[in-house]
Amino acid sequence: MKFRDPETGEILNNAIDMAEHYCQKFSDSCVDCQIKGHPSRLSCVDWVVDNPVTAANRMGYEVIEDVIPEKKPLRDMTVGEWKALCDKRTRELHEDGKLGAECDGCDMAEICAVPPDEWDLTEKPCLTVVEAERCRVYGAKWIYRTTGGDQPIFLSREKMVLDDTDCPLNTDDCGFIVSVWDTSLFPSVKPGTQICVEEAVIVE
Numbered sequence: 001m002k003f004r005d006p007e008t009g010e011i012l013n014n015a016i017d018m019a020e021h022y023c024q025k026f027s028d029s030c031v032d033c034q035i036k037g038h039p040s041r042l043s044c045v046d047w048v049v050d051n052p053v054t055a056a057n058r059m060g061y062e063v064i065e066d067v068i069p070e071k072k073p074l075r076d077m078t079v080g081e082w083k084a085l086c087d088k089r090t091r092e093l094h095e096d097g098k099l100g101a102e103c104d105g106c107d108m109a110e111i112c113a114v115p116p117d118e119w120d121l122t123e124k125p126c127l128t129v130v131e132a133e134r135c136r137v138y139g140a141k142w143i144y145r146t147t148g149g150d151q152p153i154f155l156s157r158e159k160m161v162l163d164d165t166d167c168p169l170n171t172d173d174c175g176f177i178v179s180v181w182d183t184s185l186f187p188s189v190k191p192g193t194q195i196c197v198e199e200a201v202i203v204e
Contacts, residue, residue, distance in 0.1 A: 001091070002064040003056055011064070015055070019048040022059045034058040053095060125195040126203050127188050134185065135197045138177050145183065147192040152179040160194065 003018040004011055012018045022035075023044070030036045035058050038047045048055040056063050065088075127135070127143075135143065140155035154160065155177045180186065189195060 001052055001087075003052075004062040004064055006060065006062055012061070015049045015052040016045060018052070018056065018059070018061055019045045022061070034060075050094070052091065125188075125193065125200045127186075127195065127197065127200040129202055129204060131186050131188055132197065132200070132202050140177050141197050142194065143186065143189050143197065144194040145186070145189045145191055152181045153183055153186050153189055154179055159196070 001015070002011055002013055003015070005021065010021070012021055023033075026033055033044075035044055035048065035055055038044065038051075038055075040047045040050075042050065053063055135141075135155065138155050139157065142156045142159050144154045144156070144160050145151070157177065160176075183189070
C-alpha cells in the first residue's frame with residue numbers, strides 16, 4: 001500500500017514514509033497534529049503502521065491500493081503477489097477488529113503452514129493453442145520429449161514411465177499414440193519434459 005500527498009502529489013511507498021513525511025510538516029511542534037491523540041500506547045509511527053488507512057484519512061493522505069489479481073490461481077501467483085494479498089487481507093481484518101482470524105478460510109493457509117523452502121512454486125507447463133489442438137486431434141493426454149536432440153516427441157493417453165536412458169518404457173501399455181519426429185510442431189515441449197495436456201496453461 002502506498003500513499004499520496006494531495007498537496008504536492010508526492011508518492012510515499014509505505015506507512016512509515018507517510019508518518020515521517022507528515023511529522024516533518026510540524027517541525028518541533030505537535031500542536032496541530034491529527035494523530036497525536038491516537039487511542040494506543042504505541043508510538044505515533046507504530047500506530048500509523050498498524051492503522052494505515054485510518055491514519056491516512058486523519059492526516060489527509062490519499063491511499064493507493066495495491067492492484068492484486070485476487071481471482072488469479074494461487075499456483076500462478078508470485079511470492080510478492082501472495083505477500084501483498086496476505087497483507088491486504090490482514091489489514092482489512094484488523095480494521096474490522098477481527099484479530100487472530102487472519103488465516104480463517106484463507107486459500108493460502110496450506111502454503112503458509114510450511115516453511116518457504118518447502119513451498120511448491122513449480123511453474124505450470126504451457127502449450128500454444130495450436131499445440132493443444134494437435135493433442136485434441138490425436139486424442140493425446142500426455143506429451144513427452146526425450147533429452148536427445150534426435151529423438152521424437154511421444155504422444156500418449158497415459159503418463160509414460162521412463163527407463164535409465166530417459167526414454168519411454170511402457171509405450172505398449174500407456175495408450176501410446178504416435179511419435180512426432182518434427183519437433184517444431186510442438187515448440188513448447190522442451191527436451192526432457194513430460195506434460196499433462198489437461199494441466200497445461202494454454203497460451204496464444
